[in-house]
Amino acid sequence: xxxxxxxxxxxxxxxxxxxxxxxxxxxxxxxxxxxxxxxxxxxxxxxxxxxxxxxxxxxxxxxxxxxxxxxxxxxxxxxxxxxxxxxxxxxxxxxxxxxxxxxxxxxxxxxxxxxxxxxxxxxxxxxxxxxxxxxxxxxxxxxxxxxxxxxxxxxxxxxxxxxxxxxxxxxxxxxxxxxxxxxxxxxxxxxxxxxxxxxxxxxxxxxxxxxxxxxxxxxxxxxxxxxxxxxxxxxxxxxxxxxxxxxxxxxxxxxxxxxxxxxxxxxxxxxxxxxxxxxxxxxxxxxxxxxxxxxxxxxxxxxxxxxxxxxxxxx
Amino acid sequence: xxxxxxxxxxxxxxxxxxxxxxxxxxxxxxxxxxxxxxxxxxxxxxxxxxxxxxxxxxxxxxxxxxxxxxxxxxxxxxxxxxxxxxxxxxxxxxxxxxxxxxxxxxxxxxxxxxxxxxxxxxxxxxxxxxxxxxxxxxxxxxxxxxxxxxxxxxxxxxxxxxxxxxxxxxxxxxxxxxxxxxxxxxxxxxxxxxxxxxxxxxxxxxxxxxxxxxxxxxxxxxxxxxxxxxxxxxxxxxxxxxxxxxxxxxxxxxxxxxxxxxxxxxxxxxxxxxxxxxxxxxxxxxxxxxxxxxxxxxxxxxxxxxxxxxxxxxx
Amino acid sequence: xxxxxxxxxxxxxxxxxxxxxxxxxxxxxxxxxxxxxxxxxxxxxxxxxxxxxxxxxxxxxxxxxxxxxxxxxxxxxxxxxxxxxxxxxxxxxxxxxxxxxxxxxxxxxxxxxxxxxxxxxxxxxxxxxxxxxxxxxxxxxxxxxxxxxxxxxxxxxxxxxxxxxxxxxxxxxxxxxxxxxxxxxxxxxxxxxxxxxxxxxxxxxxxxxxxxxxxxxxxxxxxxxxxxxxxxxxxxxxxxxxxxxxxxxxxxxxxxxxxxxxxxxxxxxxxxxxxxxxxxxxxxxxxxxxxxxxxxxxxxxxxxxxxxxxxxxxx
Numbered sequence: 001x002x003x004x005x006x007x008x009x010x011x012x013x014x015x016x017x018x019x020x021x022x023x024x025x026x027x028x029x030x031x032x033x034x035x036x037x038x039x040x041x042x043x044x045x046x047x048x049x050x051x052x053x054x055x056x057x058x059x060x061x062x063x064x065x066x067x068x069x070x071x072x073x074x075x076x077x078x079x080x081x082x083x084x085x086x087x088x089x090x091x092x093x094x095x096x097x098x099x100x101x102x103x104x105x106x107x108x109x110x111x112x113x114x115x116x117x118x119x120x121x122x123x124x125x126x127x128x129x130x131x132x133x134x135x136x137x138x139x140x141x142x143x144x145x146x147x148x149x150x151x152x153x154x155x156x157x158x159x160x161x162x163x164x165x166x167x168x169x170x171x172x173x174x175x176x177x178x179x180x181x182x183x184x185x186x187x188x189x190x191x192x193x194x195x196x197x198x199x200x201x202x203x204x205x206x207x208x209x210x211x212x213x214x215x216x217x218x219x220x221x222x223x224x225x226x227x228x229x230x231x232x233x234x235x236x237x238x239x240x241x242x243x244x245x246x247x248x249x250x251x252x253x254x255x256x257x258x259x260x261x262x263x264x265x266x267x268x269x270x271x272x273x274x275x276x277x278x279x280x281x282x283x284x285x286x287x288x289x290x291x292x293x294x295x296x297x298x299x300x301x302x303x304x305x306x307x308x309x310x311x312x313x314x315x
Numbered sequence: 316x317x318x319x320x321x322x323x324x325x326x327x328x329x330x331x332x333x334x335x336x337x338x339x340x341x342x343x344x345x346x347x348x349x350x351x352x353x354x355x356x357x358x359x360x361x362x363x364x365x366x367x368x369x370x371x372x373x374x375x376x377x378x379x380x381x382x383x384x385x386x387x388x389x390x391x392x393x394x395x396x397x398x399x400x401x402x403x404x405x406x407x408x409x410x411x412x413x414x415x416x417x418x419x420x421x422x423x424x425x426x427x428x429x430x431x432x433x434x435x436x437x438x439x440x441x442x443x444x445x446x447x448x449x450x451x452x453x454x455x456x457x458x459x460x461x462x463x464x465x466x467x468x469x470x471x472x473x474x475x476x477x478x479x480x481x482x483x484x485x486x487x488x489x490x491x492x493x494x495x496x497x498x499x500x501x502x503x504x505x506x507x508x509x510x511x512x513x514x515x516x517x518x519x520x521x522x523x524x525x526x527x528x529x530x531x532x533x534x535x536x537x538x539x540x541x542x543x544x545x546x547x548x549x550x551x552x553x554x555x556x557x558x559x560x561x562x563x564x565x566x567x568x569x570x571x572x573x574x575x576x577x578x579x580x581x582x583x584x585x586x587x588x589x590x591x592x593x594x595x596x597x598x599x600x601x602x603x604x605x606x607x608x609x610x611x612x613x614x615x616x617x618x619x620x621x622x623x624x625x626x627x628x629x630x
Numbered sequence: 631x632x633x634x635x636x637x638x639x640x641x642x643x644x645x646x647x648x649x650x651x652x653x654x655x656x657x658x659x660x661x662x663x664x665x666x667x668x669x670x671x672x673x674x675x676x677x678x679x680x681x682x683x684x685x686x687x688x689x690x691x692x693x694x695x696x697x698x699x700x701x702x703x704x705x706x707x708x709x710x711x712x713x714x715x716x717x718x719x720x721x722x723x724x725x726x727x728x729x730x731x732x733x734x735x736x737x738x739x740x741x742x743x744x745x746x747x748x749x750x751x752x753x754x755x756x757x758x759x760x761x762x763x764x765x766x767x768x769x770x771x772x773x774x775x776x777x778x779x780x781x782x783x784x785x786x787x788x789x790x791x792x793x794x795x796x797x798x799x800x801x802x803x804x805x806x807x808x809x810x811x812x813x814x815x816x817x818x819x820x821x822x823x824x825x826x827x828x829x830x831x832x833x834x835x836x837x838x839x840x841x842x843x844x845x846x847x848x849x850x851x852x853x854x855x856x857x858x859x860x861x862x863x864x865x866x867x868x869x870x871x872x873x874x875x876x877x878x879x880x881x882x883x884x885x886x887x888x889x890x891x892x893x894x895x896x897x898x899x900x901x902x903x904x905x906x907x908x909x910x911x912x913x914x915x916x917x918x919x920x921x922x923x924x925x926x927x928x929x930x931x932x933x934x935x936x937x938x939x940x941x942x943x944x945x
Contacts, residue, residue: 024549092439092457110425110439110740110758112460124722127742128425128443128776130460130478142722144799145742145760145778146443148460148478148516163760163778163796164832166478169459170515180551180569180587182535184513198814201778201796201834202479202854204516204538204556205351220812222802223834224517224856224874226539226556226574228840236810240802241834241856242874242892244539244557244574254810259856259874260892260910262557262575264592272810277894278910278924280575282592294593295621305628306925310629312942313935406755407772425740427757427775443740444759444777445793461758463775463793463831481793481831484774487852487870495866495884495902497850499828517794519831519853519871530819539832541854541871541889559854559872559889577872579907595890595908609908610936612943620943627942 012072039078082175156195164202171206171229236251397490402499411506471510479517486521486544502554642702669708712805719816786825794832801836801859
């Protein structure tokens with residue numbers, strides 16, 4: 001697809017640029033063969049350094065682009081990105097290369113490994129497991145029955161994933177029309193799970209829109225946990241059952257999330273923070289500590305609040 | 316099973332009516348070959364118009380039946396329905412007709428499609444998927460690995476269901492004996508998913524007791540969401556991860572349910588309502604707006620409440 | 631592995647005892663061929679009666695051991711147990727005995743039954759189901775598509791498990807190093823599900839560390855429920871969707887847990903207790919009743935509290 005064709009598709013007018021575009025990416029990560037976008041003014045300062053060949057953005061921001069980068073002007077850039085994302089999404093199957101299977105790896109007969117995938121040594125890939133195209137699995141990995149790994153994911157060494165968990169399903173992202181319909185933002189990123197991570201049963205980890213959702217080294221995740229697209233879960237963190245992370249939230253190392261706790265999206269949680277069971281986080285946490293409640297507060301304050309409420313109840 | 320036999324089974328006495336009964340249904344939807352029931356006085360006004368051949372109901376309501384409709388008198392009608400439901404439940408396999416598969420549809424070798432099912436054109440039915448008897452799948456549908464569709468379900472065109480989600484599992488319904496045992500109400504309905512719906516990973520949508528659970532056109536549902544039996548999710552609604560709907564609740568069009576929010580059963584939520592993350596709905600909502608908290612209140616009031624509580628904490 | 635080797639492995643010094651040890655267990659349940667431990671002073675009183683050959687415990691408690699029981703002294707006994715648990719964990723496959731399948735049982739071709747498992751009469755084991763080594767399934771059981779039963783589990787008669795549910799996945803247990811890494815406590819127990827239990831879709835029931843997680847007779851569990859390791863769910867209990875039990879909690883008979891409710895670990899809930907939707911239990915409940923809220927209180931008090939809060943809001 002050429003830049004010219006993209007301009008026409010998005011109704012941004014004729015630009016006559018016949019360069020072939022290979023993909024979409026963020027302002028920060030786009031290469032000169034990719035197209036990028038500005039749909040959230042928080043990222044405006046990244047315009048100046050982008051290496052993208054073209055950027056979808058509102059007219060009022062076009063003057064901020066570096067020389068040579070083409071402006072694809074749209075007053076609804078997020079919708080334009082959604083519309084375009086469909087053209088760059090990768091198919092479920094895209095390789096004719098038989099999967100590479102390491103020595104000592106056992107694959108049950110009802111597991112399905114797509115072409116282009118690669119599995120390391122001494123793994124156990126149990127019945128009903130699915131491993132998507134171009135995924136890379138390390139050594140000594142156990143995928144229990146019916147685990148699903150979508151395409152392009154990367155799983156480190158000694159990772160264990162329990163039954164029914166889904167790694168790399170599409171993030172939940174849509175642009176909305178004025179009449180209330182939802183246009184899918186195709187998710188072109190992946191999930192990267194580092195060494196020594198263990199994931200419980202029926203947990204879901206969504207792939208990134210662009211780039212990667214990360215589960216870092218040594219982290220342990222319980223059953224029925226939700227991790228949204230583009231999250232980063234720091235090293236040696238703990239997520240207890242039924243907790244959830246909305247998209248693009250970053251946990252520092254050794255964060256503990258209690259059962260049924262959750263965070264909003266686009267937050268950053270300081271390393272060594274503990275979030276009590278049921279806590280709900282709506283703002284970033286910069287100071288490590290123990291937090292409770294919804295709205296969230298320091299656990300000490302939450303206890304004080306409960307004591308005050310108990311008095312009100314008696315009054 | 317004749318009406319006479321049903322009367323005997325339920326201990327309602329001899330009625331001598333040898334008509335063959337083919338099923339059970341609600342007062343509103345029962346045909347003259349079906350039996351119905353009154354177990355909840357809210358539905359009393361539907362007695363007068365029922366076309367059922369017979370109705371299970373308490374003695375005190377028998378006089379409300381239209382002429383020609385037989386009363387099967389029971390002081391525990393819900394228990395009688397549960398006992399009887401077992402006799403009308405459909406078996407897992409019930410057809411010898413090979414499934415119909417549309418042109419251009421790819422079915423992975425470990426997928427299992429029951430006899431009597433029908434799949435449209437250009438679908439992708441991935442590994443480990445199960446499609447139950449008499450289910451009807453539209454065109455251009457993607458069922459990711461290990462999706463399960465129980466029998467009799469209907470899935471529209473361009474629907475996408477991510478890995479591990481379960482469509483049409485039994486609703487959670489039991490009658491309770493006086494000694495505390497639970498008697499299963501067999502779920503004889505289905506799930507209908509309309510066009511352009513997308514459902515995330517490891518989500519569950521229960522089938523209806525009678526009739527259908529509906530997910531209407533264009534609705535998008537995230538991971539780990541629960542939708543109870545007989546719910547109706549309106550067009551272009553959004554349900555974020557870990558949210559839940561108890562049985563028989565209806566969402567209007569373009570309702571947004573935030574993460575971990577939930578509703579009780581038998582409610583009706585006005586179109587264009589937004590329920591904030593973690594909100595819990597226990598009464599029907601007739602006015603669109605943004606609501607928060609548990610108990611639920613307008614979001615503006617919830618913010619005011621939090622400000623008041625913060626002051627109490629400081630005092 | 632001899633006691634001598636274990637002592638060396640754990641850095642407890644040389645004990646020269648060449649007895650072969652076959653496993654690990656709790657103080658109460660350990661046999662003379664097993665090793666036990668004291669990592670929680672609540673169990674101190676069980677030292678005197680233990681039949682274990684040796685006990686891992688702090689120096690200060692060693693004098694409490696019965697004569698003949700060897701002390702393996704460790705100031706971090708829980709970490710020592712975690713380190714040792716790896717050596718006693720059972721492999722995924724451990725039998726060459728073909729599974730025993732009862733008369734009238736139907737097993738779909740893509741189901742996988744490990745050697746050493748046994749399935750009773752008239753069961754339906756659907757597509758994608760996995761049944762682990764040495765598991766024992768009763769008569770008239772239905773396992774819907776993609777249910778997973780880990781090794782050593784026991785499932786009674788007339789049990790129904792809906793699609794995607796996972797029985798016997800590893801409990802969430804780790805010892806923590808001083809530098810914040812997590813050392814897995816291998817889970818060597820199982821899950822026992824008694825007769826007439828029904829479990830919904832995508833629910834998870836973890837196996838016990840030692841001994842069994844129990845779901846007792848007649849209990850009904852909805853979709854997306856979490857049951858932690860070593861829990862006991864009493865007879866005829868009800869757990870509604872998205873509720874959760876942390877590890878080692880015991881529900882008495884006929885407990886009802888509403889949607890999204892949860893308990894902390896190591897609690898005991900009185901028979902016939904009802905926990906309202908969203909309630910969160912952090913202390914044991916000794917008096918049956920209806921409870922709500924988080925922190926939990928009697929439902930009557932919770933209603934009063936909401937009335938008081940409403941007044942504050944108006945003020």
